[in-house]
Amino acid sequence: MQQKKICFIGAGNMSRAIIGGLVKSGYDAALITATNPSAAKLEALAADYGINTSHDNLDAASNADVILLSVKPQLMQGVCEALADVIDGKLLITIAAGIPESRYHDYFGKQVKLIRTMPNTPMQLGLGMTGLYAPAGISEDDKAFAEHLMRACGDVVWVADESGIDKVIALAGSSPAYFFLFIEAMIEAGVQMGLPEADARTLAQQAAVGAAAMVKQNPDLTPAELRANVTSKGGTTAEAIATFEAGGLRSLVKDAMGNCIKRAEEMAKSF
Numbered sequence: 001m002q003q004k005k006i007c008f009i010g011a012g013n014m015s016r017a018i019i020g021g022l023v024k025s026g027y028d029a030a031l032i033t034a035t036n037p038s039a040a041k042l043e044a045l046a047a048d049y050g051i052n053t054s055h056d057n058l059d060a061a062s063n064a065d066v067i068l069l070s071v072k073p074q075l076m077q078g079v080c081e082a083l084a085d086v087i088d089g090k091l092l093i094t095i096a097a098g099i100p101e102s103r104y105h106d107y108f109g110k111q112v113k114l115i116r117t118m119p120n121t122p123m124q125l126g127l128g129m130t131g132l133y134a135p136a137g138i139s140e141d142d143k144a145f146a147e148h149l150m151r152a153c154g155d156v157v158w159v160a161d162e163s164g165i166d167k168v169i170a171l172a173g174s175s176p177a178y179f180f181l182f183i184e185a186m187i188e189a190g191v192q193m194g195l196p197e198a199d200a201r202t203l204a205q206q207a208a209v210g211a212a213a214m215v216k217q218n219p220d221l222t223p224a225e226l227r228a229n230v231t232s233k234g235g236t237t238a239e240a241i242a243t244f245e246a247g248g249l250r251s252l253v254k255d256a257m258g259n260c261i262k263r264a265e266e267m268a269k270s271f
C-alpha cells in the first residue's frame with residue numbers, strides 16, 4: 001500500500017489497536033507519530049511498535065500528510081480548533097463516534113478534507129472491521145488511502161449515507177464488547193459450576209474463536225444452519241437454545257443495538 005506520514009492525535013485504546021495492526025502489516029513505523037498529553041501510553045507505543053511520539057499536537061500534525069483524529073468525542077472540538085492553522089490540504093480521518101462530518105468544518109472554521117470511519121479494537125490483531133464514509137468532494141486517491149490504511153488492520157465496508165456509520169457502530173464498533181460480555185457470562189457460569197477459572201476461560205474462548213471462524217469459513221451456510229448442525233434433536237444444545245429463545249435473546253440483541261444507535265444520534269445533537 002501507499003505509505004504516507006501519518007499522525008495519530010490521541011494515543012489511547014483505539015490508536016494503539018490501529019497502530020499495532022498497521023505495524024504488524026508492514027507499515028513503516030518511522031512514518032507513524034502518535035501524540036498524547038501523558039507519557040506512559042506514548043512510551044509503551046514506542047517500545048512495542050517503534051513509532052515516533054510527541055506531546056505536541058501542532059508540531060506532529062504539521063509534519064504529517066494524514067492526520068487521524070482519535071480523541072474522545074467531547075475533546076474533539078478543542079483539539080481541532082488548535083490544529084486549524086496546520087491542516088490545509090491534508091487528509092483528515094476521524095474515528096470518533098457521534099460527531100457528524102459537518103461539525104468538523106465548524107470546529108476547524110473552514111472546509112476540510114475529512115473521512116469518517118468507525119473501526120473496532122480487534123484491529124490490533126489484523127482482525128478489525130471498519131466502516132468508512134466519505135462526503136462528496138473527497139478524491140478517489142484519499143478514499144483509497146483511507147481504505148488501505150484500515151484494510152491493513154482487517155476488513156472494511158463503505159457506507160453511502162452518513163447514518164450508515166451509526167449502524168456500523170452497532171454491528172462492529174461496539175460489538176466486540178457484546179461478545180466479551182457473553183464470554184464473561186459463560187466463564188462466570190462455568191466457575192459457579194465448579195470449573196477452575198482458567199479452564200472455564202479456555203473452554204469459552206476457544207468455542208467462541210471456533211464458532212466465529214466457522215461462520216467466516218462457511219459463507220454458503222447461514223449461522224442458523226451452523227447452529228442446527230450442533231443441535232441434536234432432544235439433546236443438550238436444544239435445551240440451552242430453547243432457554244435463550246425463551247429469555248428473549250433476539251429482542252434483547254435488537255434493543256441493545258437500537259439503543260447503541262440512539263446514543264450515537266443523541267451524541268450527534270450534543271456536539
Ligand SMILES: NC(=O)C1=CN([C@@H]2O[C@H](COP(=O)(O)OP(=O)(O)OC[C@H]3O[C@@H](n4cnc5c(N)ncnc54)[C@H](OP(=O)(O)O)[C@@H]3O)[C@@H](O)[C@H]2O)C=CC1
Pocket residue numbers: 009010011012013014015035036037038041057070071072073075079095096097118119120121173174
Ligand atoms: N474504544 C473503541 O473500541 C472505539 C473507539 N472509537 C472512538 O475512538 C476515539 C478514541 O477512543 P479510545 O481510544 O477508546 O479512547 P481513549 O481514552 O483510550 O484514548 C483517547 C486518548 O486521547 C488522549 N488525549 C486527551 N486529550 C488529548 C489532546 N488534547 N491531544 C492528544 N491526545 C489527547 C488521551 O490521553 P490521556 O488518557 O492521557 O488523557 C487518551 O490517551 C473516540 O472518539 C471513540 O469514539 C471508535 C471505535 C471503537
Ligand SMILES: O=C(O)[C@@H]1CCC=N1
Pocket residue numbers: 097169173174
Ligand atoms: O463506546 C463508544 O462510544 C466507542 C465507539 C465504538 C466503541 N467504543
